[in-house]
Amino acid sequence: MTKTVVHVTTLEQWKSVLDVWFKQGYRWNFGSKSYHEGYFERGQRLIRLISNGRILQGSLSLTFKPVEYSEFMEKQKEDSKMATVYEVSQSVFDELQRIKAHEGTSLIGAITLNAQLIKSIEIGNKAILRYLADDPAIEFKVKETLHRLSRVDDAGDKVYMEFTCGTPDWDCVKDNAFTAPLGEIKKWQTPAWEIEKVDD
Structure with missing residues (x-):
């Protein structure tokens, strides 16, 4: 099932839509994360995101109502003003939840006791500390295996x-x-x- 169809008119637009989706973890239907400029050069002007997290390409069609590139990018700007979501493994997520609960100690105490663990997570200390302090602009979720x-x-x-x-x-x-x-x-x-x- 199609989730989003974006109409692009230039190769730069094609690449920037793909950059957004690749960053969100999506891939082409056959699993790769490359621009496949050849599709655009052969006249494909639609990029589709389907419900199983895959990307497809296509030419203009009456089957789908595409959004224009500018509208798509505007929505991305709006979404970026909302929470930043970081994907981590289940074990890292569980550890963050344990620290956040800080049972039997203060939050600062829990952070101090787990400083090495926090430092080892590749997200960055600032984002992790904001998350532990309940900043609504930072979210963590388990990365799909x-x-x-x-x-x-x-x-x-x-x-x-x-x-x-x-x-x-x-x-x-x-x-x-x-x-x-x-x-x-x-x-x-x-x-x-x-x-x-x-x-x-």
Whole structure:
């Protein structure tokens, strides 16, 4: 199901829409995070974000009501004035919740006791401290765990499932693998393919 369709007229607009979506964790339907300028150069002017967190391209169509690039970017500015959301692993999120609860001590005491842990989180101390102090402009959420499918081919090499023009295929390069949440990956699994977790 389509969530958003953006109409662009220049390659710079194409790239900036993709920059927004890549930053939010979205990828092309076949799993990559590149600009694919060739789509634009071949006349594609619509970029679609669909409900499974994937990006598709298309030419002008009456099926979808696109928003213009300027309208899309204006909404991004409005959204950026709202809370900044940081995605972290489940274990980091749990630790932040524990510190935030600061049971049996003050918040400052809990922060002091966990200073090394806070320093080790790659978000930055300022954002973490603001979050722990209940600043509504900072939010943390658990990063969705991605998975991929792999198998050993006839030559004994490990290969990964990818999509070529929408058709399942395989590739030796792990970074080219189709990645998705576990529920989506299970839809593509056959006895030949094993599910593996993508490293953070």
